[in-house]
Amino acid sequence: MNTQINELQTLNRRTIEELVGDEPAKIAKFHFEFLKQASVVLKSIVKSFNISDFNELKSQAHYLKTSAKAVGAERCAYFLETIENYSLDENKPAIKQVIIKLNGEFVAIKKELRHDK
């Protein structure tokens, strides 16, 4: 698992460029939308975690994974998929650790985008 995650990037810009084209304004808009969406969904994930609603937890993680992959947030998408898998096993302690890592990953994305500006 560690080998795999080390190969992933916080923000792989080529992914979104290959999807929407080399259009910086459009890319910036999608990045901003993603951060907004991530903030809302992360709250829902924590809420579902607190009440041990594993179905909803899996569904929220899957939902956010789609846009994470599309904007090239590879590590973030990886963590979300991990949450999906742990939700099937209802492994709450493991999910907690991944949620903490996921939150750190959002911070890292914000940092990268701010650095770009």
Add this chain to the structure above:
Amino acid sequence: MTSNNRIAKRHPSVLVLAHREDDVQGVTELIAEQTSDFRCLIVRKTALDDIQQLAPKVILFALSDVKKSICLYNLLIKENRLINNHYSVLLCNNKESGLAFKCCLRNLFDSYFVYQPLYEKFRLQLIVYEGLKQFANSDTYIESLDSIVQNQNEELNDLIETGLSYKTSLVDEINKRKEEVNSINQNILSQLPDSMHKQLMSELNESHIQPLLNALETSISSKLMGLVEGLKHSQNLNAQLVSQLQQPIQTRLPVENESTNQQSFLSTEANNQHSILLVEDNHIYREMISDVLSNVGYDIEQVDDGLAAIKKIKLTQYDLIVMDLFLPNLDGLNTTKHIRNVGKNIKTPVIALTGNKNKQLVKKWAEHGLDGYILKPSTKQEILAVVNKAIGH
């Protein structure tokens, strides 16, 4: 005054509160003329407990200034140390009379009196009397007050008594007339003949009710005529719709917009632009795919769940449906099953949007008529290649 205090009752009716006895000497002398049932209390640390024990009916606050009197009174009320129906009087010096007046105007105190300098001694006695009058045992005070007035002027006393008798007889007369008028009104109402009642109702009917009913009838009939016209118009539109439906299905006839754009609805020209229904719940990815496809000329309609897709599919025929596997309400697989059984899109190709790990599900989905799949996120070229192939370009 000292003697009065010494022989005072355990629960005096009147209590004067002051910081120093000398300040209220004149006041206590005046009250002593009026009643022996009073006491002066010098406000110290135990004042609250003392006042509560004395339980006075009329309390005169004569502390060194108005502010201190207000503070003490507030504290007594707040801590519920007074009897509920007490009568409070604020004593002040001449300079603070405006402030005292304001306190009474706002109903904090029941009355106020300027005691420094002390001019209107009868007014103070009247205020105390007014306070005591509110309690049952006020007769004794009336007598004592009478004796004070009696001492002033016999002639004036007579005049007062005469005025009082006039006033009493006037009030009695007014009450008597009121009763008579009420009784007459009752008689008139009870004796009113039926014919008169009918006449009144008839006049009322003719002048008010009938015109109102006529206006209402006119209004209802004009609205009904409008409704009938509207129904006739709808009938014509329905006939046109039936004749259109009986013709072979043309590509993309948006039935939804028939009421808003009749000309467009009646047009039989085929739309050359290929239409795609995009079903994806994640709005960011949906917007990205839509952007890719519309940039090359496809006409895109978007929905975010399976049920909304079915609604669209029932009304409109599309050239292609691009659909996510995991959707809220109804997933991609079941939505496809529905498409293959009902509506205008039985033969419309369906492309799945799916993640890498769902190959088994995609395989199962393919059995229900899947025409291809796009792995999320994919590149622009990959997406267009799959879509173009499915549409037949």
